[in-house]
Amino acid sequence: MTTDVTAYLSYQEWKGWGHNRFMRPTTGDLNYFDAELHGLDVTAGAVLDIGFGNGEMLAWAQRAGAPSIYGTEIDDAALSAAAERGIQTLPLDPASWPAVLDGQFVLVSAFDLLEHLTREQALDLLERVGRLLKPGGWFVARFPNGQSPFGRAYQHGDITHLSTLSGPLIGQLIRGLPFEMLRYGDPVRPTEGSLLSRVGRAGRDLLRLGFEFAIRRMYRVNVPFDPNLVVVLRRIEDKE
Structure with a gap:
């Protein structure tokens, strides 16, 4: 799998990343992962x-x-920040990942990643992840929602995005691979903050639910409308 690295020049600056903030998640980040990955024992x-x-x-x-x-x-x-903290890194090309790692993982995540790949690259990645995961292990991905008009702002807001994806498209990609789809849908919404901010979010969520219900009824579609989509796959046992 090859990637045009020139498209990522100054990407860290554009994203606002930096050594002083590396592996320093906010309370909101931690709450999000706790909720999105609820029930998964990473130990x-x-x-x-x-x-x-x-x-x-x-x-x-x-x-x-x-x-x-x-x-x-x-x-x-x-990569430099990860090396300073002793994080083990793998090559970009999944074909280069050591075979000794196969069957050792309970979780592989790809938050805001698959849209940066072609569909052929995504398929190659999913095939390799299927070998990495233990039976029962999870693959969790978040990407711009290709079935929602509101996903276009995220999808077309980054020059490095190559593919538009959706839950059904991922379902097609995993046909023949050792995965079952547990769910696809809206990401978990934040719950932290002051009472006033939580009440405000609850009001907006109610308005969104009403709007989405009306759109689904008018156009006879049953798709998630959040700008981002989360897909959760589980590694199934190999067939004999």
Whole structure:
């Protein structure tokens, strides 16, 4: 799998990442991962975050008790920050990941990553992840929602985005692979903050639910409308 690294020049600066903030998640970050990954015991195996960025997910996994954490990243500054903290990193190309790691992982995550790949690259990645995961292990991905008009702002707001994806498209990609789809839908919404901010969010959520219900009825579609989509896959036992 090849990637045009020139498109990522100054990406860390554009994203606002930096050494002084690497693996220093906010309370909101930690609450989000707690909720999005609820029910997953990461103490039972290794965790890999593909495209770890500023390390928020890696920090969550470490705090949650993962015995070992791995990451991949295209940004040199992020790789340098990871090396300083002893984080094990893997090559960008999944074909180069050591076979000795197969069957050692309980969680592989790809938050805001798959849209940076072509669909062929995404399929190659999913095939390799299927070998990394233990039976029962999870693959969790978040990406701009290709079935929602509101996902276009995220999808077309970054020159490095190559593919538009959706839950059904991921379902097609995993046909023949050792996965079952547990769910796809809206990301978990934040719950932290002051009472006033939580009441305000609750009001907006009610308005959104009403708006989405009306759109679904008018256009006879049953799709999630959040700008981002989360897909959760589970590694199933190999067929004999």
